Amino acid sequence: xxxxxxxxxxxxxxxxxxxxxxxxxxxxxxxxxxxxxxxxxxxxxxxxxxxxxxxxxxxxxxxxxxxxxxxxxxxxxxxxxxxxxxx
Numbered sequence: 001x002x003x004x005x006x007x008x009x010x011x012x013x014x015x016x017x018x019x020x021x022x023x024x025x026x027x028x029x030x031x032x033x034x035x036x037x038x039x040x041x042x043x044x045x046x047x048x049x050x051x052x053x054x055x056x057x058x059x060x061x062x063x064x065x066x067x068x069x070x071x072x073x074x075x076x077x078x079x080x081x082x083x084x085x086x087x
Contacts, residue, residue, distance in 0.1 A: 024074060025074060025077045025078035025081055026062065026063050026064075026065060026074070026077065028081060029043060029063045029077060029081060030063055030064065032081070032084065032086050033063065035086060037084070037085055037086025038084050038085060038086060040056060040059070040060055040063075041056065042084070043059065043063075043077075043080055043081070043084070044056045044059050046079075046080035046081070046084065047059055047076055047077060047079075047080035049080070050076045050079045050080050051076060052073065052076040052077075052080070054069075054073065059077075062077065063077070
């Protein structure tokens, strides 16, 4: 993903458990975090404002695929990333 490419265009596809593909925002979030375009705290605040209830540590684990989030958590992460700097 380049710096001018919207985050939603860089989303990778991941199986949603129903045999279909759903957009997975975790790769895009990792890219923004690695480029230091956003901080985990910024992402968590926006995620929490969208209705997420994971702790910052849990969100970090979701983004880095150390914990498997519920499908709706992925939606909340995607919503949180909308309008983020660098996305």
